[in-house]
Amino acid sequence: MKRARMSLVQLIGTGLALITLTSATLAQAPAAAPVLAPEALKQPLAGDWTSYSGDYTGQRYSRLTQVTPANVKNLTLAWATRISTDLRGDVATGGEGKGDFPVGQAAMRGTVLEVNGILYATSPDHVWAIDGRDGRELWHFFWKSRGSLHIGNRGAAIWNNSLLFETPDNYLVSIDVRTGKENWHVEIADLDQQYFSTMAPIVVGDQVLVGTGNDLDAPGFLQSFDARTGKRNWIHYTVPMNPGDPGLDTWPSLDAARHGGGQVWVPGVYDPETNLYIFSTGNPTPGYTGISRKGDNLFTCTLMAVNMSTGKMAWYYQTSPHDTHDWDSAQTPVLIDGVIDGKPRKLVSTAARNGYFFTLDRVTGEHIVTAPFGKTINWSKGLRKTGQPEPDPEKSAIVPGSLVSPMEAGVTNWPPPAFNPDLGLFYVAESNSFNILYLTDPDPRGSMGLGGKRWSILGFESNALRAIDYRNGKAVWRREWPQGASMGGGLLTTATGLLFSGDGSGNFVALDAKNGDILWHTRIGSISNAPQTFEIDGRQHVLVGVGDMLYSFAIY
C-alpha cells in the first residue's frame, strides 16, 4: 500500500498551512463578534451551555429560574428529533479513511453544546448543528474513519468560530462552527498503538485540552493544542516515562510504568484563579493482573492538577492506589467554594468509580474528606492515614473466585455528578452491584490490557441517587430506585432547587434537590447523556438524550 502516512509533525504543518489560508480569508471579512469568545467560557452556567459541564466548575448547576419545583409538573415536550447519521444530502466530510468504515446509529452519550440558540451534538465521527427552537438540523459533518473503537463521543468544544472535537481514530478536528466545514485536523495519538479518542475537548483561553483512551498497556497523557493552529503546546504523561520521573518508585520497573495506562478520557475542570486544570486518570494496566506492576502505580486512578501555562503537575491525590478492577477514577470532579471547620476553602470533590467520595483543597491538593458512597463496597481493607482506600488483595481476581462489589462498571462511572451550592449537596448515581471475579491467566508476567480474568455478574443489591454533604461525605438523602439497573446518564441541578436524572428504568425524572422527592417524570427510554438546560428566546429548555433521540422540554 502506497498511502503516505503523515507524521504528527507533518500533520501540524498541514494544519498550519490551512489555517494560514483561513486567516487570510477571514482578515478580509468585516470583524464580527465570534460565536463564542474564550472569555465567555468563564461565565457561570446560565443562558448558554458552552462547554462539557456547562461551565468550568463541573457543578452542572444552572442559574436559570423559569422551571421551579412548583411548576415543573407543567414541563412539556418542545420537540423531539431523531439524530440521523444518514450521509445522503448536504453533508460536509473530512477524514483520512477511505469511507468504508461502517456508519453506525447516532448515540447521544455526552454533552450537547448550546450557544445563541444553536445546539452542537456529536456521535463518533459525526457532528450536527441543530436549531434549538425546533430541533431541525442545520448542518452535518462526517469524518471518514481509519477505524478504531467507536465506543462513544462525549461532545465538542467551541473556540471563537471553531468547533473542536476528537475522532475515534485519534484526530482533533477543527470545523467552522457556522458552516460545518473543516478548518484543519491533527493527529493526537497513534492508532497503531491502539489509542482511541472519545473525550470532549476543553478550551481554556487559546488552548484546547484533549485526552485519549487505550486498553493495551499504553501510557496515558493530556495534551494542549493551540486552538487556532492545531500546534501542540505541551504533553503531560500520567505515568513515569523516563528514569527519574516522579512516581517511578511506585512501579517495579520503567517498562511497567511506560505500559501503565492512566488514560485521560473524561474532561476535567478549570480554576481561573490558580490557572489549574484538575482532572482524573484511568486505571493502571494490565487492568486485572497487578502481579507485574506491584506498587501504587502513580499517577493512575489519580485526581491531579496541571498548570495550564506549563503542562506541569501542581499536585496529585491518588483515589485508588494499585487498582485491579478497571475502576478508572475518570469522573469529572467538581469545584466547590465551601466552608470547612468554619473557614472558607477552595475545594474540589470527586465521587470515584471505586465507591469512595473525596474532598480536597484544590489549591494545594491537601486531603480533607474520604467517605464511602457505595453501600456494599467490599474491596478495601480500610483507609490509609492519607485517606486513600487500601486495596484488599483477596478482592482482586483470584483463581477460585472473589466476591467483589462493585462489578467492573463501578459504583458510578463517567455520567457526570452535579453540585448545588445553595444546598451544599453533591449528587451522584450510586450502583451497588456484585460479581465473582476469577483469575484465568495466572502467568507470573501478568496479562495484558483487561485480559486474564472472567467474571460472573450476580446482580444489583440496589441502585440509588445519593445527595452527599461535601464537608463530611455523609448522605443527606438517598433515593433508591425500585428496579433500576443503570446509572441514569448523569445529573443536572438548578438554582430553583431542582435535580434532573434518569431512573435506570427508562424514566426522565425531576426531583426536589433538597430531599429527593419526585416532582415530575416522563418515560422516554433509557437516558444516555446528562440532562442540560439553557434559555432560547426567553424560554428555558431542558434537553436530554436517549440513544439517537434528543428531547427538549419547556413550559408554555
Place this chain on the structure above:
Amino acid sequence: MRVFLAALLAVLSLPIDAAQAPPAYPAQQRGPGDPVLAARGLTLYTSFCRACHGADMRGGDMGGPNLLRSQLVLGDKNGDAIGPVVRAGRVPAAGGTVMPPMPLPDDDVRALAEYMHSVVFTAQPQGAPPPSAAVALNLLVGNARAGERYFKAECASCHSTTGDLAGIGSRVPNIEQLQNNWVSGRRPAAAAPPGPPGPAVSAQTARSTVRVTVTLAGGEQVTGRLVRMDEFTVSLTTDAGDYRSFTRRGTPRVEAVRVDDPLAGHRALWTKLSNKTMHDVTAYLAGLK
C-alpha cells in the same frame, strides 16, 4: 512448551477466523497480513527472538520485554522500526538485559515483522492477549466440612441436599459454574456441560421468579409474577396468565406493593459472604455426587 504450542496454534488458526470477523477493535486495524511470510517469520522468531521475548512474545525469562504491547512493534511498518533494533541491538535506557545485534537481511526482517504483526492481530478485545491454551486451574480450594456447617446453618431453611440440590456436584461438574449458580441463586441448567461456563443469565431473567402483590384502595389484592416496576408503574402476570398493570399514583389508588423475591436471601448473602466461606460451600456442594 505449553505456551509455545498455544502461540503456534493461535497463529495457525487465526487467518480463517479473522478474515470473517469485522475490524471491531484497534488490534485488527491492520488486517491479518501474509500467512506465508508470517510462517517464515515464525521460524526466524523461534531461532533469534524466542529465548528472550518468550514463545508467545509476552516477554521471557531472560528479560526480553513483551513485544505484543511494545510501542515500537505496534508502530512498525514492514520492519522499518523493528529492523534497526534487530540489527543494532539495544541497551535499555533504564538498565536490564542488553539485546545483542543480529545482522539479518531485509527480507528476513520483513518476515519477522509480518509474524509479529500477525500475532498482534490475534489479540482479544480491550487489549487482552491472544488466546492461549486453557490452563488447568484448581478452583476447588475450600474446606468441604466447613462448607457443610455453613450450609446447615444458613442455607438449609430453603435448600436440601436430598431435595433440590441432590447430586448437584454431578449435575454441575464445572466448579466455576456451580459456584456462580449457588451464590447468585440462579437455577442450574438441566445438564450443564463441562468446560467454560455459558453466558451469564441477565438480571432481568433472574427476576422472573419475583412475585408481587398489589393492594388497591378498597382492599382488592392482585398477585402474580412481577413483569416490571419503577416509581410510577407496576406490572405483573397473574397465575391465570393475565397481564395487569397499575399506575402507582393513579386511580384506583395503589395502597401497597409487596415484592416477594425468592432470591432476596441470596442478595443479602452477597453483603456478608467471605471468599473463604464461599469456597468452602462450593467444595461441599461439589462433593454431593
